[in-house]
Amino acid sequence: MTGKVYIVGAGPGDPELITVKAMHRIQQADVILYDRLISKQLLGYARSIAELIYVGKAPGSHAMPQHLINEALVNYAREGKVVVRLKGGDPLIFGRGAEEAQALASWGIPFEIVPGVTSAIGAAAAAGIPLTHREYAASFACVTGSRCHGDKSPIRWDLLAHSVDTLAIYMGVSELPFIRDELLKYGKSPSTPAALIERGTTTLQRTIVGSLSDIHTLAIAMKLANPALIIIGEVVRVREHLQLAEQHAAVLIG
DSSP states (O other), X not given: OOOEEEEEEOBSSOGGGSOHHHHHHHHHOSEEEEOTTSOGGGGGGSOTXXXXXXXXXXXXXXXXXXXXXXXHHHHHHHTTOEEEEEESBOTTSSSSHHHHHHXXXXXXXXXXXXXXXXXXXXXXXXXXXXXXXXXXXXOEEEEEGGGSSSOSSOOOHHXXXXXXXXEEEESXXXXXXXXXXXHHHTTOOTTOEEEEEETTTSTTOEEEEEETTTHHHHHXXXXXXXXXXXXXXXXXXXXXXXXXXXXXXXXXXX
């Protein structure tokens, strides 16, 4: 009897941001294949007999190649097991969830995708930065910085520089100088507000705010580390307004 695979989004880091449905799937699983950036607290909700398998990827270091992850999902399901593929953020946003679903479909394995809060939404909100705002931004784009060099479909920075109000860039810290130079080359103002959110939504979150021209210098000075989200756009200005409002409210309450 064939089992079933659940491709589950664990959210951006804070374990409380996981969905109820995702939590139920963790509690029901026979096998959980989990990624590097999920909160390890979530694994504590698994059954004691559940098999937990780390398949995380770090830059230049993969615990398990993607094709072997696909094979493991298929093989465990063919053994009749309930399998959870637990991924950080949302499984379909830069998470290879669609590739895994395609592999399962090609073998006729039943599967379900359980969405999660993606980092652009969760980390930005935790930092007090709205991706859209009636005064500043009517659109935003999620972009991966990992395709900056040598990809068959390069990122169109020439279009992104002016067609979208807010840019939320994943996996782009190591490519920050290149991203800055590309956006400046295509006419983005050097004074455009920019923010870096390190380990968003977690207790280790740090937020660095500057401009497009100096954000890389600030990242070096602050020794920024991955995982970190880059936000570029006028909405970054809202963070200061919200902080001032919080400080004022604290004074009144005090």
